[in-house]
Amino acid sequence: MTALDPDTxxxxxxxxxxxxxxxxxxxxxxxxxxxxSVELLRYPQLKGLPVVIxxxxxxxxxxxxQGPDGEGxxxxxxxxxxxxxxxxxxxxxxxxxxxxxxxxxxxxxxAMGMMKAAKLCPQAIVLPVDFDEVRRFSRLFKSTIMDxxxxxxxRGVDEVYIDFTDVPGGQREGGRVLARLIQKSIFDVTGxxxxxxxxxxxxxxxxxxxxxxxxxISIVYEEDLQSKIWPLHVxxxxxxxxxxxxKLARLxxxxxxxxxxxxxxxxxxxxxxxxGAWMHRVSWGRDDSPVVTESEPVSMSRExxxxxxxxxxxxxxxxxxxxxxxxxxVAEDLKRKGYVARTIGIKLRYDDFKIATRDxxxxxxxxxxxxxxxxxxxxxxxxxxxxxxxxxxxxASTLARLxxxxxxxxxxxxxxxxxxxxxxxxxxxxxxxxxxxxxxTASLF
DNA sequence: TCTGGGGTCCTAGGACCC
DNA sequence: TCTGGGGTCCTAGGACCC
Numbered sequence: 001m002t003a004l005d006p007d008t009x010x011x012x013x014x015x016x017x018x019x020x021x022x023x024x025x026x027x028x029x030x031x032x033x034x035x036x037s038v039e040l041l042r043y044p045q046l047k048g049l050p051v052v053i054x055x056x057x058x059x060x061x062x063x064x065x066q067g068p069d070g071e072g073x074x075x076x077x078x079x080x081x082x083x084x085x086x087x088x089x090x091x092x093x094x095x096x097x098x099x100x101x102x103x104x105x106x107x108x109x110x111a112m113g114m115m116k117a118a119k120l121c122p123q124a125i126v127l128p129v130d131f132d133e134v135r136r137f138s139r140l141f142k143s144t145i146m147d148x149x150x151x152x153x154x155r156g157v158d159e160v161y162i163d164f165t166d167v168p169g170g171q172r173e174g175g176r177v178l179a180r181l182i183q184k185s186i187f188d189v190t191g192x193x194x195x196x197x198x199x200x201x202x203x204x205x206x207x208x209x210x211x212x213x214x215x216x217i218s219i220v221y222e223e224d225l226q227s228k229i230w231p232l233h234v235x236x237x238x239x240x241x242x243x244x245x246x247k248l249a250r251l252x253x254x255x256x257x258x259x260x261x262x263x264x265x266x267x268x269x270x271x272x273x274x275x276g277a278w279m280h281r282v283s284w285g286r287d288d289s290p291v292v293t294e295s296e297p298v299s300m301s302r303e304x305x306x307x308x309x310x311x312x313x314x315x316x317x318x319x320x321x322x323x324x325x326x327x328x329x330v331a332e333d334l335k336r337k338g339y340v341a342r343t344i345g346i347k348l349r350y351d352d353f354k355i356a357t358r359d360x361x362x363x364x365x366x367x368x369x370x371x372x373x374x375x376x377x378x379x380x381x382x383x384x385x386x387x388x389x390x391x392x393x394x395x396a397s398t399l400a401r402l403x404x405x406x407x408x409x410x411x412x413x414x415x416x417x418x419x420x421x422x423x424x425x426x427x428x429x430x431x432x433x434x435x436x437x438x439x440x441t442a443s444l445f
Numbered sequence: 446t447c448t449g450g451g452g453t454c455c456t457a458g459g460a461c462c463c
Numbered sequence: 464t465c466t467g468g469g470g471t472c473c474t475a476g477g478a479c480c481c
Contacts, residue, residue: 113447156481
């Protein structure tokens with residue numbers, strides 16, 4: 001019964017004029033249990049069984065093809081179900097990437113630790129991720145969409161936004177006709193199912209795509225806000241994560257409707273001007289962000305979690321080799337994609353899960369592995385290395401396309417550089433401080 | 446045996462410039 | 464001695480997403 005806020009219906013001044021009766025129709029498409037579904041195409045005998053994808057093991061496929069006696073190659077289709085590895089026998093670190101729907105019935109889901117999942121569903125079959133295969137199917141379903149509706153925004157391997165507004169059929173039944181066409185085309189080409197939500201904007205489309213999973217379509221209009229959106233938990237809003245969700249809960253706000261009932265100023269008081277205003281806006285279903293079809297990468301990184309926590313001194317050789325390898329892989333990524341970077345950074349995760357990052361912006365762009373290794377090595381000297389390490393990462397940012405690097409001001413480089421440094425910084429950067437503490441271990445890298 | 450890997454965006458402070 | 468504002472760049476950390 002509550003009337004919608006008058007602003008909701010108002011057109012944003014930036015919105016292009018549309019023919020009479022044309023509604024903005026944005027779709028969000030989400031592939032159903034993507035990583036697992038890709039595997040099920042290869043192993044159809046696992047259909048209907050609880051299967052999880054994840055963990056660190058990469059050899060499963062080979063072992064399966066070899067068979068228990070290691071003799072001859074077996075056809076994937078004929079490998080008996082009993083030969084597949086089970087979650088209860090899983091050893092090692094890692095999280096679940098995707099679980100099939102039968103596995104989800106046991107409470108197992110994405111991002112859950114393997115060990116916890118093994119307790120919930122020990123009989124689930126575990127398979128490693130096959131990134132090449134996943135990427136192949138990702139390209140396949142996206143190109144299928146592009147052939148039908150070209151205004152598409154990539155949101156990772158298994159998700160996209162599509163602007164239906166000006167696509168033929170995009171207005172029929174609120175977008176349902178076009179959604180059905182896309183769903184069917186993707187299934188015909190890949191054998192995979194997806195779920196689609198169509199709504200006046202990306203925010204609502206994203207929520208709508210979850211309404212009818214798997215293989216579902218749901219259509220949301222502006223006037224459905226109270227009935228379909230407000231009853232949902234605030235965590236369903238894309239951008240409200242564990243922290244904000246918890247804080248809202250402490251303030252007695254659980255649903256999006258309750259959030260919408262709050263005074264904007266009050267929200268700004270608790271969450272800051274920008275976040276508070278944003279929360280108020282999204283709770284009223286407002287979002288005029290466009291579907292962005294092209295974007296440039298901001299950073300490229302590689303990181304790895306060790307099988308066991310490593311110590312900077314005791315495991316020096318091992319760490320050093322891993323570190324160099326990460327640098328080389330970042331360099332390869334840059335070269336393969338045709339980019340150079342001038343900010344090189346490192347990331348450490350300690351055994352207590354605390355994260356430290358350091359980075360350095362160089363006066364030149366590079367994609368050279370040895371240079372990256374050298375710059376990253378400097379960063380390493382500025383970070384405490386007394387605790388055991390769980391993860392090490394290397395990151396390149398401030399990117400430019402190779403050959404299109406901005407000309408950097410040289411100015412009076414040396415004096416400027418010296419002026420900008422605080423006293424003592426030179427010691428740290430030089431790594432010659434010998435000032436004790438954790439610094440002593442740094443040079444071991 | 447808790448808790449992967451690859452990203453984006455935001456904030457906040459300090460240095461520096463005009 | 465006290466007192467300016469913009470603006471940009473850099474660094475570190477953190478929230479969040481897929």
